[in-house]
Amino acid sequence: MRLSVIGCGYLGAVHAACMATLGHDVVGIDVDPRKIDALSRGEAPFFEPGLPELLAEAMATGRLTFSTDIADAAGASVHFVCVGTPQKDGEYAADLRYVDASVTSLLPHLSAEDLVVGKSTVPVGTAARLAALVEEVGASLAWNPEFLREGYAVKDTLTPDRFVYGVAPGDAGKRAADVLDTVYARALADGTPRIVTDYATAELVKVAANSFLATKISFINAMAELCEETGADVTQLADAIGHDERIGRRFLNAGLGFGGGCLPKDIRAFMARAGELGADQAVAFLKEVDAINGRRRVRMVDLAREVNGGSIKGRRIGVLGVTFKPNSDDVRDSPALDVAVQLALQGADVVVTDPEGIANARGRYPDLTYVETVEEAVRDADSVLLLTEWKEYRDLVPSAIGELVAHRTILDGRNALDPTVWRDAGWSYRALGRP
Numbered sequence: 398m399r400l401s402v403i404g405c406g407y408l409g410a411v412h413a414a415c416m417a418t419l420g421h422d423v424v425g426i427d428v429d430p431r432k433i434d435a436l437s438r439g440e441a442p443f444f445e446p447g448l449p450e451l452l453a454e455a456m457a458t459g460r461l462t463f464s465t466d467i468a469d470a471a472g473a474s475v476h477f478v479c480v481g482t483p484q485k486d487g488e489y490a491a492d493l494r495y496v497d498a499s500v501t502s503l504l505p506h507l508s509a510e511d512l513v514v515g516k517s518t519v520p521v522g523t524a525a526r527l528a529a530l531v532e533e534v535g536a537s538l539a540w541n542p543e544f545l546r547e548g549y550a551v552k553d554t555l556t557p558d559r560f561v562y563g564v565a566p567g568d569a570g571k572r573a574a575d576v577l578d579t580v581y582a583r584a585l586a587d588g589t590p591r592i593v594t595d596y597a598t599a600e601l602v603k604v605a606a607n608s609f610l611a612t613k614i615s616f617i618n619a620m621a622e623l624c625e626e627t628g629a630d631v632t633q634l635a636d637a638i639g640h641d642e643r644i645g646r647r648f649l650n651a652g653l654g655f656g657g658g659c660l661p662k663d664i665r666a667f668m669a670r671a672g673e674l675g676a677d678q679a680v681a682f683l684k685e686v687d688a689i690n691g692r693r694r695v696r697m698v699d700l701a702r703e704v705n706g707g708s709i710k711g712r713r714i715g716v717l718g719v720t721f722k723p724n725s726d727d728v729r730d731s732p733a734l735d736v737a738v739q740l741a742l743q744g745a746d747v748v749v750t751d752p753e754g755i756a757n758a759r760g761r762y763p764d765l766t767y768v769e770t771v772e773e774a775v776r777d778a779d780s781v782l783l784l785t786e787w788k789e790y791r792d793l794v795p796s797a798i799g800e801l802v803a804h805r806t807i808l809d810g811r812n813a814l815d816p817t818v819w820r821d822a823g824w825s826y827r828a829l830g831r832p
């Protein structure tokens with residue numbers, strides 16, 4: 398099939414490349430010429446494991462092209478909308494201007510019978526509003542929320558754990574589902590479950606899923622707060638409750654909490670939309686989920702002050718990790734970057750390293766000191782903070798980096814290290830939610 402993918406960021410670039418490797422003819426469109434230039438050369442404009450290889454494979458087939466001109470979407474029969482839906486400045490609500498602009502700019506290039514497929518995460522009610530515009534030109538609309546995880550985006554796109562199609566009522570909706578079945582034929586043949594539903598349910602599925610995940614993380618972080626008060630160990634608590642299948646151990650790692658371009662803004666947009674609908678009480682708990690999450694960052698800075706004898710002014714602090722999670726270069730709403738910035742604002746001499754996130758972090762906070770290697774980051778440090786659990790940081794040899802630091806003090810913001818190993822090597826080890 399001929400497809401267009403509008404918006405080639407973390408979601409769209411991966412979607413476009415994956416669809417081309419599945420055999421579709423794909424044009425990826427973005428308003429950012431730098432992204433399109435890089436993608437047209439077969440280069441990934443951000444770090445995502447497996448994407449460079451996938452792009453090379455897809456470009457070699459000749460089935461994948463990129464453009465900044467929305468007119469190049471003409472001729473495709475399915476148009477995926479993958480643009481950003483960030484948080485509005487100073488408000489909880491989602492900023493829909495990119496979704497609205499992309500759909501409006503697409504309208505003159507649509508043919509009757511085309512299908513526009515929203516993949517961006519949007520407030521409930523958006524699809525119905527946009528469907529009216531799309532139907533005016535004889536095309537139709539489906540909402541097909543995306544659940545990919547950065548770091549696993551290629552795998553998650555090629556072999557998702559489920560498809561959700563939000564479609565119009567009646568024959569138009571049946572046709573839309575058939576078209577999406579053709580697009581995703583390979584994964585469906587492999588048995589991927591598919592749920593065909595109405596627009597509102599599809600939109601809510603996505604924010605409900607992210608709200609659940611955020612709640613699970615904040616739940617264990619709330620337990621970490623209690624562990625800190627009582628001398629209990631949150632990692633053992635998580636292991637113990639996680640053995641109950643109804644609870645499960647995944648997403649139950651206490652630490653600095655969640656961040657990134659999705660969970661924080663999605664739960665806030667959900668609260669804002671629920672408020673507009675007069676249903677704010679239903680998701681009032683998300684305010685607490687967000688607050689618990691924010692408190693972990695404050696606690697980390699407090700802990701840094703504590704282990705530095707009550708003041709971090711002028712103290713040399715080596716920070717390992719700035720991205721919101723490992724295997725990504727994304728620093729949007731990153732807890733790690735937030736903590737590093739707070740430490741610097743409070744007068745610490747902060748030196749930051751990260752395997753992939755330095756360029757993005759520098760773009761946001763040019764005044765922090767960034768270095769390429771762990772060795773440079775920890776040299777002469779009064780304390781070392783592990784803030785993103787990259788594998789290379791989990792695998793550090795405490796005796797080796799112990800030779801470089803001024804004081805063997807480590808704060809493990811992700812509960813990613815083995816305290817015994819570090820203490821045995823002469824380190825003072827502290828972590829969130831652990832004695």
Ligand SMILES: NC(=O)c1ccc[n+]([C@@H]2O[C@H](COP(=O)([O-])OP(=O)(O)OC[C@H]3O[C@@H](n4cnc5c(N)ncnc54)[C@H](O)[C@@H]3O)[C@@H](O)[C@H]2O)c1
Binds near residue numbers: 427480543
């Ligand atoms: N990143 C993820 O892990 C992930 C996972 C699931 C869902 N989502 C959702 O997918 C959407 C996109 O997220 P992202 O992380 O890819 O964002 P992103 O910021 O990386 O990418 C968005 C892209 O859209 C482009 N764009 C903006 N307006 C445009 C227009 N009018 N026409 C064409 N392109 C335009 C931007 O230039 C940018 O490249 C969001 O709604 C997000 O919540 C993201």
